[in-house]
Amino acid sequence: MKCNLVAIFTVVLALAIAASAGSISGKVSGVNGESVVYVDTIAGKTFPAPADHPVMDQKGLLFSPHIMIVQAGTTVDFLNSDKVAHNVFWPSVMQGSKKLPGKNLGTWPQGEKRPFKFDQPGVASLLCNVHPEMAGYIVVSPTPYFAKTDKSGDYKIENVPDGQYNVVAWHEGAKASTKAVAVSGDSKADFTVSK
Ligand SMILES: [Cu+2]
Numbered sequence: 001m002k003c004n005l006v007a008i009f010t011v012v013l014a015l016a017i018a019a020s021a022g023s024i025s026g027k028v029s030g031v032n033g034e035s036v037v038y039v040d041t042i043a044g045k046t047f048p049a050p051a052d053h054p055v056m057d058q059k060g061l062l063f064s065p066h067i068m069i070v071q072a073g074t075t076v077d078f079l080n081s082d083k084v085a086h087n088v089f090w091p092s093v094m095q096g097s098k099k100l101p102g103k104n105l106g107t108w109p110q111g112e113k114r115p116f117k118f119d120q121p122g123v124a125s126l127l128c129n130v131h132p133e134m135a136g137y138i139v140v141s142p143t144p145y146f147a148k149t150d151k152s153g154d155y156k157i158e159n160v161p162d163g164q165y166n167v168v169a170w171h172e173g174a175k176a177s178t179k180a181v182a183v184s185g186d187s188k189a190d191f192t193v194s195k
Contacts, residue, residue, distance in 0.1 A: 022183050024167060025156040026190040028149050031171045035193065036069050036139045037155045038146035040166040040178065041121065047144050049073025053115065056126070056136065058086040063126055063136025067172065071144045075117040078105060085109050087129045093140070095122035096176075104129075123170065139170055160187075169193055 028035040050071055057064040059081040070076060080086045089104035100122055105114050107130065118124070118140045126136040139146075145165075149155040162184050169191035170176045181189045 022160045022162055022185050022187065023156055023158050024145070024160055024181060024183060024187050024189050025154075026188050028153040028155065028169045028171065028191045028193060030192040030194050031153075031174055033151055033172075034067055035149045035153060035155070035169055035171040035191075036067060036141075036146065037149065037157060037167060037169050037189075037191070038069065038139070038141035039143045039157070039160065040168050041142040042163075042165065045143075047071060047073075050144075053077045055079050055113075056088075056138065057081050058088070058128065058134070061131055061134060063128075063134060065136075067137045067139065067148065069139045069141055069146045069148055070118060071146070072121045072140050072142050073117070073119060074140075075115050076138060077113045077115050079113045080108055080110055083110055085130060086134075088114070088126060089129060090124040090126050090138075093118075093120055093122040093124050095120065098122075137172060 053075045055077045056068055057079045078088050085107050087107040091102040093100040100120055121140045121142040124138045128134040145157050145160050147155045147157045160183050164182050166178050167181045167189050168176055168178045171193045174193045174195045177191045177193045179189055
């Protein structure tokens with residue numbers, strides 16, 4: 001009897017894993033280089049804030065990574081790895097065409113980190129007021145379903161439950177493109193964005 005229960009539990013568990021193993025994949029074209037693709041706000045659904053603090057580094061007079069995607073509610077640690085002091089600010093957080101307030105985190109020396117929690121979905125264009133040529137992006141996704149494309153525009157978002165979603169493709173300096181996608185298992189969505 002005990003054996004049977006274990007067997008049943010194993011089957012149920014396997015089915016549960018299979019049910020949540022859908023994905024969205026495809027290509028973002030019309031632009032060169034990396035883009036970001038994410039599932040937009042899902043009505044009536046919230047997601048717990050991730051505990052991990054991804055690091056946005058300032059290294060070699062560059063923001064690294066150039067583009068970071070995080071789920072809303074994530075705290076990002078801004079690190080300065082250079083010998084020179086860097087500043088971090090973003091003039092606003094763009095939520096579609098809506099402009100949310102920006103933030104200036106200040107200026108700090110090598111080896112120091114300053115955290116900031118991104119509560120609102122949107123895009124923060126990072127700048128450094130010491131080095132005007134420095135630029136980076138933090139794309140804050142309303143859901144945990146997001147991916148960065150490779151340089152040729154291919155992407156795959158893993159572990160997306162079946163359902164009907166609005167999926168957004170974002171590219172630096174271009175107009176974001178939104179598409180309704182019906183996810184059932186492994187699904188496809190291609191985007192064309194233009195500047
Ligand atoms: Cu700087």
